[in-house]
Amino acid sequence: KNQVEQSPQSLIILEGKNCTLQCNYTVSPFSNLRWYKQDTGRGPVSLTIMTFSENTKSNGRYTATLDADTKQSSLHITASQLSDSASYICVVRGNTGFQKLVFGTGTRLLVSP
Amino acid sequence: DAGVIQSPRHEVTEMGQEVTLRCKPISGHNSLFWYRQTMMRGLELLIYFNNNVPIDDSGMPEDRFSAKMPNASFSTLKIQPSEPRDSAVYFCASAGANEKLFFGSGTQLSVL
DSSP states (O other), X not given: XXXXXXXXXXXXXETTOOEEEEEEEOOSSEEEEEEXXXXXXXXXXXXXXXXXXXXXXXXXXXXXXXXXXXXXXXXXXXXXXXXXXXXXXXXXXXXXXXXXXXXXXXXXXXXXX | OOOOEEEOSEEEEOTTOOEEEEEEOOTTOOEXXXXXXXXXXXXXXXXXXXXXXXXXXXXXXXXXXXXXXXXXXXXXXXXXXXOGGGOEXXXXXXXXXXXXXXXXXXXXXXXX
């Protein structure tokens, strides 16, 4: 069964610190992996989309890595800010159709002052 | 562009009533999705339209749910009759050829 698992479920860090969120997937065949940020009361917003051939992709203070061999991805947040407090959702697209995106349940991050 | 626009933002209704959620996708996008989000199950696909045609409705829970896309700029999701277990946040999302999904702000539905 195609699955996406994220860890940790929740995380609290101090403002200015770095953190790394994990995503493991079993989706096969694989097309791409996406990270979304969802603020409370808002819809998810795309951070990165990575294909099989991409190992690292950055978007400002957000850096995503992908190891397609081990089916693992991580999202690293550098110098966290209060506005980084949100849920971060990992989504994997297989080759069976655009609508067959497999969503993780997210990591809830709280950045504390 | 204003992004994906959903209405209403909040809907409170009584069990048995009809609920209609509305979505205006980003102009030029040919893919439209309806998702439901709950704490327990996360984001779940309800239905997927491509070029206004329903392609995959396997996620629609039951016959009480229906969705239409009469033209490229408008879609509705209807629940009739509504039940308390339908309470959730419903998102509409659209995408163009690059398949980058843009979500609306969602409709928070509460069925009492």
